[in-house]
Amino acid sequence: MKTAIFEYEALHATAWHQHESGQFYWLSRGIIIIETALAQWAVTPGSVGWFPAGLRHRAWVPTHVSGKSLYLNPLSRIPFPSQPAIYGMDAFFLAVLERLFTNAPAPSTVEYQNTLLTVLRHETEHLAELPLQVILxxxxxxxxxxxxxxxxxxxxxxxxxxxxxxxxxxxxxxxxxxxxxxxxxxxxxxxxxxxxxxxxxxxxxxxxxxxxxxxxxxxxxxxxxxxxxxxxxxxxxxxxxxxxxxxxxxxxxxxx
Missing domain, CATH: 1.10.10.60 (Homeodomain-like)
Structure with missing residues (x-):
């Protein structure tokens, strides 16, 4: 797994890109607009975004934003959703994300990480999708x-x-x-x-x-x-x- 902390000033934008692995991303401040070929999402604090591997997207921020990303191992066989979504997350889900984020750099904790990922996958199945999407x-x-x-x-x-x-x-x-x-x-x-x-x-x-x-x-x-x-x-x-x-x-x- 890889992790990233991001912080962008207002009007920052990214070019179209894609990742070789699935990505969870969540915010502590602000709002980020994500666009794919078929939809646009508004991600806000309290929600968590999920993108499967290989999905082309771009992003821009209307105001100062801070958040984190967790990139899953592309070789992982844990079946996360095949479609992108924005979910409402509870305290437990956020705690699992943060624990994975903290332990991701440690190669000696692979078994522990896989256990947490399995929990995360099961919890994802029970999250409600938020009405933050506009189909284009x-x-x-x-x-x-x-x-x-x-x-x-x-x-x-x-x-x-x-x-x-x-x-x-x-x-x-x-x-x-x-x-x-x-x-x-x-x-x-x-x-x-x-x-x-x-x-x-x-x-x-x-x-x-x-x-x-x-x-x-x-x-x-x-x-x-x-x-x-x-x-x-x-x-x-x-x-x-x-x-x-x-x-x-x-x-x-x-x-x-």
Missing amino acids: PVDRRARSVANTLMKNPGCMLDQARLAQQAGLSVRSLSRLFRQQTGLSFSQWRQQAKVVVSLQWLYAGIPVGEVASLSGYSNVSAYIEVFRQRFGKTPGQFMNGKSPAEQAKIRKHNNEI
């Missing part, structure tokens, strides 16, 4: 529309105008998005808005301004869409607390 269409014309909206989620152009700019009919654009992303165009656009908005939240921009940048004239509408997707308000998400946890804290405080 592969059709060149539909992809140009997707790229426009990912770069500027507050874009005020309607579907008809976007389709016209891409040389498509509204019906064709809708069909391509449904076939290649699994979502209707409006569903995809809503999802992209919320996921892209995370970069502004982590940059410390007020929620009202984030709502405007994301194309919402009403901050309450943005908060409600955010809650529907993540099960939390933007404030709860940034604090790492679920609505149930928030309610429990409030109840405890009221009883004191």
